[in-house]
Amino acid sequence: MRLIASDIDGTILGHDGSISDRTIAAFRDAADAGIDIVFVTGRPPRWLDPIREQIGHTGTVICSNGAVTYDLPTEAVITSHLLDWDTVQQVRDVITALAPEARFALESLAGFHAEEGFYPPGGPAVGERMEPTVLTPEMADGGIVKMLAVVHTGNADEFLHLVQPRVGGLIALTHSAPELALLEMGPLGVNKAVALAEYAASKGIDAADVVAFGDMPNDIEMLGWAGAGYAMASGHPHALAAASLTAPAFADDGVARIIEARLAALRRA
Structure with missing residues (x-):
């Protein structure tokens, strides 16, 4: 050892x-x-x-x-290792088509950005509570290192099973929140x-x-x-x-x- x-x-x-x-x-x-x-x-x-x-x-x-x-x-x-904006947008579009209720956030080297609806209504924040916003390319400040997607029903295993066949070739996909249907996505490989x-x-x-x-x-x-x-x-x-x-x-x-x-x-x- x-x-x-x-x-x-x-x-x-x-x-x-x-x-x-x-x-x-x-x-x-x-x-x-x-x-x-x-x-x-x-x-x-x-x-x-x-x-x-x-x-x-x-x-x-x-x-x-x-x-x-x-x-x-x-x-x-x-x-x-960074995610490019084109991949972020493509993955967001695919997941939204599969789960229209999904909401997204970005972790960059300079900060955290969550779009409106990402946090559970009346519940604890996922990550750091920020003002609700719409994700834009300008949020890649310093480089995007993680993309997150959440749905406020079901669990992370079910959410992963739903989206992995469609986005698994675009982005690294996993989860670690035991009580949330929250997916964590990073650069492929x-x-x-x-x-x-x-x-x-x-x-x-x-x-x-x-x-x-x-x-x-x-x-x-x-x-x-x-x-x-x-x-x-x-x-x-x-x-x-x-x-x-x-x-x-x-x-x-x-x-x-x-x-x-x-x-x-x-x-x-």
Whole structure:
């Protein structure tokens, strides 16, 4: 084990925004043992305060499902993979034809833009609540790294099943919100595994020496690529089916338990 790659939400971070003391200690022990640590998330760079403030992470974070590699100490984008406006418009047109009630948002390197109707009426915002607007090419400020589509009925698996046959050849398509029919779309061929492989190669680390943790469909490729890919027992059935290994549930400090056991094995060796 030379590198630990971990998803954030639902894997180490709870709905209350906290990371357990045991998990924090496990990551710090791994860092003290010389293990490289990278967090790999669907979150944008501006949503990284939990790992900065609670774990004290001062390294690299792979954001937006692999579209952005970000240096936390300098708050600088190291690499990015962008969506062009023509693809955004084409995908929007196809999804709207299939699900007229769908509403869309864009995550760019400079900000977040949601069109009117994207947020649930009277409910919590998906992402950051902004003034309702219509998506335009000018919103590609700094480059688009993620497109989102939501319907306020059904679930994400059903929505994905509906649109994937028509847009799967245009854009990378996944989801990670357990209670919303929200799809996350990025540049074709880009996912967490692609960005993690690039990062590991830059450190001279082979996949066989990577331990990865995740809980949702946007983690599937990463869990398959890593030499030891652990799906959380509390995770999505598709993630559990795709991973060769299972970590205890989030509520049971599953990530911490695996890290502790692997560090203990390294010490015995």
